[in-house]
Amino acid sequence: MNFWGQLGLYDPASPIQEEMILFHDHAMVLLLGIFSFVCLIGMKLLFNKFSSRTMLEAQTLETVWTIIPALLLIWLALPSLRLLYLLDEQNSSMIIKSTGHQWYWSYETPVGNFDSYMIPTDSLNFGEYNLLEVDNRVMVPYNVNTSVITTSADVLHAFTIPSVGMKMDSVPGRLNFMNMYLNWPGVYYGQCSEICGANHSFMPIVVEAVNVKEF
Template sequence: MSYWGQLNLMDPSSPIQIEMIFFHDHAMILLIGIFTLVAIMGIKLLLSNFSCRSVYEAQTIEIIWTIIPAFLLIWLALPSLRLLYLLDEQFDNSLIFKSTGHQWYWSYEIPSLGINSFDSYMIKTEDLSEGSFRLLEVDNRLPIPLNINSSIIATSSDVIHAWTIPSLGVKLDAVPGRLNSMSISPIVSGIFYGQCSEICGANHSFMPIVIETMSL
């Protein structure tokens, strides 16, 4: 089993999700280092026999503990800004998919391929076939081409939804009267599951998202 599988997390299936995991590890190195340093200093202060009842100026140490955190923040901010720009990048030659959220199901359109709107409903538990995932399977999956840049456009017909595929690093708000877009580039073939990540009503947990990546 992979490292992320042992943590009950999904393996990355797109370049964006891989970059997100790299940034997570980058930030964890910084946080663990800060926690370790503060813990060591705290233990040393607790075990120290020296004490001071008056306050003395220490310009040098104040400069040091101001400059070092500033460098640490820059070390954290630069990869974060790079990742934000990667998330907003759009490709001119990409296929376009439109996703519309309803209470409580999704409908899709693929205008570049001439495919009109089709609905995607969750399959009821009693209708599931053997080996299917409860509350995650749908009757119509969205086909996404493999190793090709695609753009997903999300909107809503009623309330705010969120089109989310964790393993692809996609979380796109579907807002009524607005079109939000995001690029997706799957690099692993298979079936990927997601759910609406916005509390949209009573059946919020019963509108799953399933895409199937396949070669053209």
């Protein structure tokens, strides 16, 4: 994990997360530019000694400050729409279903069905992450398009893996799905991102990407 990842942006492990980080940088450039411009104009107005008591209209100025923000919004909207369409794209070779419970996840995969519980702190092995390790990991082949379907058996949950760019609401009686494509092998951690009860913090998600031959 790099310096920026420690501030909240994980190193991307999927094309979608790469696009999200690019869009984040794109939006930050726009926001910082607007903030700097507003601060500059504010300072100019504070120290400006000129005044005009006769000016009633400034049509040219109104036209400029209408057109420029519209162009900036278009500059922000176009990559946002592209990212939304990429998120909706479905081209999967494998399907995994995840069901949220209070407070664990259950999975239905091509190789079998199982429940996944968090490993207690006193049962962790050396090098394992506290509150993030589970007894049964989800095995997924990398470089293979995989659809993840999620729902809930009781209350609202959220299936979230930040480094993969995946966050879906798990709603009782409803199926939500996203495409997941992992670039390389590794272990990717996530957690339920919807406050679902007293043990909300104790239902982690662990996906392990392996070679398709090992899978």
